[in-house]
Amino acid sequence: MxxxxxxxxxxxxxxxxxxxxxxxxxxxxxxxxxxxxxxxxxxxxxxxHRPTAAPRVSTRLDHVALHEGQGTLSRLVLLEGDDVEHVTRVAAASAYVAMHPADGQVGRLLGEGPPDLELSPRRWGRRMLGEEKVGLHTRWAGYRWGPVSVGGQEMRVLPVTAPFDSRAEAPQPLGVVGVHRSRRLGDGSEFAGIRPFQVGDRLRRINWRVSLRADALHVETTRAEEDSGVLLVVDALADHGRSGGAEGAASSLDLTVRAAAAIAEHHVRNGDRVSLRVVGRGGERVGYGSGKAHLRMLLGTLAGMRIGEPRGLDTETMQFGVTGGTVVVVLSPMLAESIGTATATMVRRGLPVLVIDTLPPGAAPAVADGTDPVLADLAWRMRKVEREQVLGRLSTLGCPVVTWRGPGTVDDVMHRLARRAQQPRVRAR
Amino acid sequence: MSPRPGAGQLVLRLLVLLGPLVALLATGLVGAVPADWLIALVAALAVAFAAMPDSPFGTAVMVVVLAWWGISLRDGLHPEAVIAAAGLVTAHVAAVLASYGPGSMPLDRAVVGLWAVRGAAVLLASPAVWAVATVLRDQPEPPGIWVAGLAAAFVATLVAAVSFQLDGRP
Known part of the structure; x- marks a missing residue:
């Protein structure tokens, strides 16, 4: 009304x-x-105090893109409100969005300012805020305007990036500029060795101490520094476990998305080119790139990805187009056979692949009503046995599998991958 | 699941419930004790009023109380009427506060304070009218005073009705 x-x-x-x-x-x-x-x-x-003006109300969010756990204000914008004395605002609850006041109901005199609602998204993703009802009263409560429905705004919640920093170098850097030590010698700052002077060497590379001792000019060689390509493969086929939001228990997708965000941020900060491929209903993908804008795009894609099994999912369609010099990080609970097969294929091609296991320890399947719990438990145990077999086979192929534990999770594995990359290998085709 | 009403809302509903009952039973102070069925009727209407402060039950219960005061104390101008007026005004103000939002909405202290002041201010009219009526009671009645009074009441009703008809057109 x-x-x-x-x-x-x-x-x-x-x-x-x-x-x-x-x-x-x-x-x-x-x-x-x-x-x-x-x-x-x-x-x-x-x-x-009969009113004469026709008020107009709307709501406005201070921020439409936030990280999990951050807060913002939903402001009520009231125009032509000269006759208004009291404002009532009632907001419906939304999943994974905390409000203050907790029940979303607030009423106050307009003289104290329009009532604002404090919002804090508790989980990544696209969050549709609940519908709001706004009612206005004149002085002496003689007339009422509304309640009218407003709101229904969408908020994009980016995953929280756990503090993550790896000191490990990339296994196969192959770029133009960057911070990773290259396999080839070049113009860098990392000392590689000393060799006799050759025509074309820069004079500032001459090591005079060794040259005087050897009675011949010697120069210092350094390793080139290059950036690395990192492909993040995110398994969004299903969500296992119960999500409790930013501070609560984490589901498999919570762990996957937060780990992907942390790894992406780390590599982007180091100047690496990071790409994203989501294996899910939406099939979202982000090409290689670096910089803050690219990181925002990666986080936004993670926040907006659609969960579920895509049509016609098979290993043939799961070609990620990975080239040499790229590290592949697969983030998955490894409960889908297709992901395991695709990962094994990349390992056989000789690519440095790292699997981050994101199945929470206490994860239980979501069972439809009416399902025999004994049967469901048996099915879940069989699935977990199959998962162990897949992980075992990947380990046999030489693909490291680590459980995501936050900072330092991938350090040791990346070191080993880097060492292995220096050695000659035979590729299986 | 709807949120549970807070303590403030429960106090408001209690005031809405008790106000008409206090106003009704105030006649007992001057010897006119209401019948049990009347008390039960007012209590039932007051419960409905407390549960739905926006409903016409509030008007109904107050009209019943007023009728009882007019019938039980013929030509009586007792100071206890001010107590009854306080009960009715308290119920009215509490209902206004309760009808500002859902039953679970917490009360704003400034709003409660404002309406407490307003309630007290309008309630002052009651002892003032009582004092004037007491002073003028023994005075000779001017000719046509009741006709003039009736005409004034009619005009007031007309103004209110016209105002309601224009309602919604700013």
């Missing part, structure tokens, strides 16, 4: 007042005037 209407309070005051005064006059009972005089006064004051 986007118009002013008399309230029940005004009608009550007027009816009681008129009835009392009328009866007092008709029956000569002044006591009725004593009883109803306050109502006559209240009704008259309600009528006097």
């Amino acid at each position: 986007k118009e002013w209407r008399a309230t029940s309070s005004l009608s009550r005051a007027l009816v009681v007042g008129v009835f009392g005064v009328g009866a007092a006059v008709l029956f000569g009972e002044p006591v009725l005037v004593v009883l109803t005089a306050p109502f006559v006064l209240a009704g008259a004051l309600g009528l006097v």
Whole structure:
């Protein structure tokens, strides 16, 4: 109702007042005037403050893109509100969005400013805020406007990036510029060795101490420094376990997304080119790139990915187009056979592949109502046995599998991958 | 699951419930004790009013109380009427506060303070009218005073009705 209407309070005051005064006059009972005089006064004051303007209300979020656990304000914008004395705002609860006041209901005098709601998303993803109802009252509660529905805004919640820093170098850097030590010698700052001077060597590379001792010019050689390509493969086929939001228990997708965000941020900060491929219903992908804008794009894609099994998912379609010089990080609970097969294929091609196991320890399957719990438990155990077999086979192929534990999770594995990359190998085709 | 009402809302509902009952039973102070069925009727209407402060039950219960005061104390101008008026105004103000939002909405202290002041201010009209009526009671009645009073009440009703008809058109 986007118009002013008399309230029940005004009608009550007027009816009681008129009835009392009328009866007092008709029956000569002044006591009725004593009883109803306050109502006559209240009704008259309600009528006097009859509104003349048509207000307009809307809501505005201070931030539409946030990280999990961060907070923002949902502001009520009120135009043409000169007649308004009291504002009531009631917001419906949304999944994984905390509100203050907790029940989303707030009413206050407009003189203190329009009532704002504090919002804090507790889980990554696209969060649709619940519908709100706004009601306005004039002075002396004579007239009410609304309640009208407003809101329904969407908030994009980026995954929180756990503090992650790896000191390990990339296994196969193959780029132009960067911070990783290259396999080839070049113009860098990392000392590689000393060799006799050759035509074309830079004079500033001459090591005079060794040259004097050897009675021949010698120069220092350094390793080139290059960036590395990192492909993040995110398994969004299903979500296992229960998510408790930013501070609660983590589901498999929570661990996957947060780990992917942390790894992406680390590598982007180091100047590496990072790419993302989501194996899920949406099939989202982000090409190689670096820089802050690229990181925002990666996090936004992670936040907006659609979960579920895509149509026609097979190993043929799961070609990630990985080239040499790229490290592949597969983040998955490894419960889908297709992901395991695709990972094994990349390992056989000789690519440095790292699997981050994101199945939470206490994860249990979501069972439909009416399912025999014994049967469901048996099925889950069989699935976990199959998962162990897949992980075992990947380990046999030489693919390291680590459980995500936050900072330092991949350090040791990356060191080993880097050492292995220096050695000659035979590729299986 | 809807949130549970807070302590403030429960106090408001209690005031809405007790106000009409206090106003009704105030006649007992001057010897006119209401019948049990009347007390039960007012209690039932007051419960409905407390549960639904926006409903017409509030008007109904107050009209019943006023009728009882007019019938039980014929030509009586007792100071206890101010107590009854206080009960009715308290119930009315509490209902106004309760009808500002859902039953679980927490009360804002500034709003409660404002309406407490407003309630007290309009309630002052009650002892003032009582004092004037007591002073003028023994005075000779001017001719046509009741007709003039009736005409004033009619005009007031007309103004209110016209105002309601124009309602919604700013």
